[in-house]
Amino acid sequence: MSSSSATARRGEKTEAAAAKPPMRDALVAAAFRLFLERGYEQTTIDDIVALAGVGRRSFFRYFPSKEDVVFPDHERCLADMTAFLAAGVDEDExxxxxxxAARLVLRMYAENPTFSVQRYRLTKQVPGLRAYELSVVWRYERALADYLRTRFAGRRDGTLRADVIAAAVVAAHNNALRSWLRSEGQGDAGDAVDHALGYVQSAFGEALGAPAGGHRAEEEGEDVVVVVSRRGAPLWRVVQEIESALGRS
Known part of the structure; x- marks a missing residue:
């Protein structure tokens, strides 16, 4: 074989390899193809790796369980959120x-609307995935609360304030995100989330003595939702009341 032929063959192999999706992406694509064709419960890890053309060890190198392949980007997003919060300065409101920080989660969903909508449908159908998703959401909320606890340290009810605001941010973000997913990913998800988070900033940002984002919601002609809850009410009840108020708006 001539050297030119060998070089050409190597070039073809390189191009073919470049055309293939990374193994992690190939596993996710194979999993969702099977989930849509057969159903989540009827699909096994062996089925996924067979379709992706890899072994079981390769699957577990990227995903600890079948549930994790449904939420492949949340670990990265949580790490990005934590780093973003840690990089803040005292001057930040x-x-x-x-x-x-919550908008980073939205960006992850908006990067691939088709995949996000498919996952939303699947999660609604499988109770186990819904429970898994709630555990992921709780980790986001904890990251936000931990940051706020540090910022409110030493203030009266600082821990309570941090936990309530973190829960409100998650509730507002998820309310807008779910509406966007129910619409099949149509429209600008960013506008919907900004609108929802505006309620949180109006309710809590100004209460700390500084208008959130450098402006008042009233100056923009926006409605303000005020939620009244009894002292000592559990956080889940406060969040439920916030979500209810947002849903009726």
Whole structure:
């Protein structure tokens, strides 16, 4: 074989390899193809790796379980959120900062609307996935609350304030995100989330003595939702009341 032929063959192999999706992406694509064709419960890890053309060890190198392949980007997003919050400075308005951190989650969903909508449908159908998703959401909320607890340290009811604001941010973000997913990913998800988070910033940002984002919601002609809850009410009840108010708006 001539050297030119060998070089050409190597070039073809390189191009073919470049055309293939990374193994992690190939596993996710294979999994969702099977989930849509057969159903989540009827699909096994062996089925996924067979379709992807890899072995079981390759699957577990990327995903600890079948549930994790449904949510492949949340670990990265959680790490990005944590790093974003840690990079903040004392001059940052804390409620604005956690709202901006929540927008990182939205960006992850908006990067691939088709996949996000498919996952939303699948999660609604499988109770186990819904429970898994709730555990992921709780981790986001904890990251926001941990940041706010640090910022409110030493203030009266600082821990309570941090936990309530973190829960409100998650509730507002998820309310807008679910509406966007139910619409099949149509429209600008960013506008919907900004609108929802505006309620949180209006309710809590100004209460700390500084208008969130450098402006008042009233100056933009926006409605303000005020939620009244009894002292000592559990956080889940406060969040439920916030979500209810947003849903009726």
């Amino acid at each position: 804390p409620v604005q900062r956690v709202c901006d």
